[in-house]
Amino acid sequence: MNRPVYVSGRGAVSGYGRGVAALVEGVFSGVTAVLPRRRTAAFRVATDVCAEFPPGTLSDVELPERDLPLRASLLATEEALEEAGRPDTAEMGVVLATTKGDMSGICGSGAGFGSPIRLGVMVADAFGFGMQTTALSCACASGVIGIASAARRIAAGECDRLVVVAADAVNEFILRGFGGLGALDTGPCRPFDAARRGVSLGDGAGAIVLSAHERESVGLQVRGYAGANDACHVTGPDYDGRGIALAARRAVERAGLELRDIDLLHLHATGTRANDQSESVGIGSLWGSYAERTPPAFGTKGQTGHTLGAAGVIESILAMAALERGEVPGNYGLERSDCDPRLDVAPHARTLPQARHALKVASGFGGVQGALVFSA
Amino acid sequence: MVAQVLAVGLVDRDGVYGTTGVSVTWEQLATDPPGTAKTLKAVFDRTDPTFRRIDLPAKTLVLAAEAAGVGGLLTDEQRAATTICVETEVGSITTDVDFQESLNEEVVQAGLFPYSLTSTCLGELALRYGLRGATISVSVLPDGPGEGLRESLRILAAGEAPFVLTGYVDALRDPAEGREPGACGLLALLAQHGEGLAPFSWPSAADSDPFRPLRQLCH
Numbered sequence: 281m282n283r284p285v286y287v288s289g290r291g292a293v294s295g296y297g298r299g300v301a302a303l304v305e306g307v308f309s310g311v312t313a314v315l316p317r318r319r320t321a322a323f324r325v326a327t328d329v330c331a332e333f334p335p336g337t338l339s340d341v342e343l344p345e346r347d348l349p350l351r352a353s354l355l356a357t358e359e360a361l362e363e364a365g366r367p368d369t370a371e372m373g374v375v376l377a378t379t380k381g382d383m384s385g386i387c388g389s390g391a392g393f394g395s396p397i398r399l400g401v402m403v404a405d406a407f408g409f410g411m412q413t414t415a416l417s418c419a420c421a422s423g424v425i426g427i428a429s430a431a432r433r434i435a436a437g438e439c440d441r442l443v444v445v446a447a448d449a450v451n452e453f454i455l456r457g458f459g460g461l462g463a464l465d466t467g468p469c470r471p472f473d474a475a476r477r478g479v480s481l482g483d484g485a486g487a488i489v490l491s492a493h494e495r496e497s498v499g500l501q502v503r504g505y506a507g508a509n510d511a512c513h514v515t516g517p518d519y520d521g522r523g524i525a526l527a528a529r530r531a532v533e534r535a536g537l538e539l540r541d542i543d544l545l546h547l548h549a550t551g552t553r554a555n556d557q558s559e560s561v562g563i564g565s566l567w568g569s570y571a572e573r574t575p576p577a578f579g580t581k582g583q584t585g586h587t588l589g590a591a592g593v594i595e596s597i598l599a600m601a602a603l604e605r606g607e608v609p610g611n612y613g614l615e616r617s618d619c620d621p622r623l624d625v626a627p628h629a630r631t632l633p634q635a636r637h638a639l640k641v642a643s644g645f646g647g648v649q650g651a652l653v654f655s656a
Numbered sequence: 657m658v659a660q661v662l663a664v665g666l667v668d669r670d671g672v673y674g675t676t677g678v679s680v681t682w683e684q685l686a687t688d689p690p691g692t693a694k695t696l697k698a699v700f701d702r703t704d705p706t707f708r709r710i711d712l713p714a715k716t717l718v719l720a721a722e723a724a725g726v727g728g729l730l731t732d733e734q735r736a737a738t739t740i741c742v743e744t745e746v747g748s749i750t751t752d753v754d755f756q757e758s759l760n761e762e763v764v765q766a767g768l769f770p771y772s773l774t775s776t777c778l779g780e781l782a783l784r785y786g787l788r789g790a791t792i793s794v795s796v797l798p799d800g801p802g803e804g805l806r807e808s809l810r811i812l813a814a815g816e817a818p819f820v821l822t823g824y825v826d827a828l829r830d831p832a833e834g835r836e837p838g839a840c841g842l843l844a845l846l847a848q849h850g851e852g853l854a855p856f857s858w859p860s861a862a863d864s865d866p867f868r869p870l871r872q873l874c875h
Contacts, residue, residue, distance in 0.1 A: 282814070379773055380752075380772070380773075381795075383752075386749075386752045386753065386756050387756060393746075393749055393752070393832070393833060394747055394748070394749065394752050394772075395745075395746075395747060395795060395833075396747075396795035397795040397796055397797050397800075398797075400795075401797070412803075412861060414794070414803050414807075415794070415795040415796075416792060416793065416794055416795065417747070417773065417774045417775060417793050417795055418775045418791065418792055418793055419773045419775045419776070425790070425792060428790075429792070429807065432807075432810050432811070432814060432816075433810065435814065436810060436813065436814060438810075452759060453752075453755065453756055453759070453772075456759055456764055457755065457764075457766070457769035457772065458769075459764070460764040460765070460766030460769060461766050461769060461770075462766075506790065506816070507739070507789065507790020507791060507792070508788055508789065508790065509740070509779065509782040509787060509788050509789065509790070509791045510782075510788075511782045511783050511785075511786050511787060511788050512783065513783065514770060514776050514779040514780060514783060515770045515776075523788065526788060527790075534816070644773070644775060645770045645773050645775065645776050645779065646770075646773065646775040646776040646777075646778055646779025646780075646782070646791060647779045647782055647783065647791065648775050648778075648779065648791045649791075650790070
């Protein structure tokens, strides 16, 4: 069995606050949520900024302050189920994607020891999801690989509906980890810009309900999915970008499409010198076999911050928004690219009224790569 | 879905075992699991200059991969299409604790940070054996093993990859999450088609030890 997989609901909590509307309007209007640090201000690290959840965003979820990933997950899931028309959760399952889940027992006095499955079970229990809960941790590609995993199960006929929930929240462990690697920009990150100096981090949670039933679709389909590995270095990218290109090519092929069918790209685009260079060479080379440039491409971490395990879901929501709006937003922070010129990134927004197919790519430590194709 | 098992490697509290025929105890090796670079040399006559700096789960998986003979089983083209899908209960908790403690030091141990992600130890396998398929780390509860196996079989059944390197890894230096210190891991190379050592079919969610048939192939 290889059934089509449809998107029937979306939810998000981000540096823009609650809701997909706030996220999409913020990104497409060219506003950034990467702002001076508040909640994380006490942590000694070489950046002034972070896209934190705005104060009060999660205040009516009755859980301790330390449980940010869970609180945000619950809100994102609630919104996604609402858009999906309140399906019977007893016949649904959760695929939870995160880098570290709840770290409260490592970083403080909480009970969380970085177990993704425990976060997944808490989300499942809160909504009464009756089918098996699964959890994945695939570094910063977790969200993309989580969507692929859920789509695989629906396509195979194992179940009719699943919700993919992805969440991470910035804490001292994460901030100082990236800081120790020298990977943070002191200000808001500038993916693909010649002056880029590193990534900006962000809090985030996203949820996407997937369904086997076209009648439940919001007009979007998960058409292709694939993964790959650089097999080159566990923290640094392959400078030829072969891993990300391999994942992208496989996803397009699995979608039954050709590269020329892809209308827009949502990139990983962290703002580190190495990632953006590698990504531009890999994706540029892939398209370079038949065209001078890629389709219009964009990254959004200059606005949402890098939301780590949540990024794949939040950015998939933005890729879908680009299809729905027929518009690719400008790349925030980009003035002049020094990356492979075959990658079509621009500082300004562009309209694409006929856009039907979007490719989303993601990368992570361990050489992990993931790619998804969404179709309208 | 019935897959074919091509090879299995096992690291447990007693020793290292595999379908390559390797069978050696920690007592014989005079070291604690998962051993050192000298263990690799002694058991597999292999030199691995970076073994010392990788984390406990990665060391455990490298030993299991060597015991399975992963390096000699596949062509370059087959490796490029091989997915890695491994499950874990405790993840990278030893590294997490070490990195968190280093935050109190003058200089953060930045080299530890990437290993706080469970997919990084799988990246060490991809790097060593040139495996360029998808890389998936599955988190499981102590009373719910097997989802990594099921995901592997889904990938094979869907034709997404012709081979999957699947298994589990849990390695701890100190007691945590109700587990004793130690290192255990299993890697099995499954194929979509062809002849193998044994068939392997979909494990039931009620099966409390879905890896048993794979472990039995090692002894």
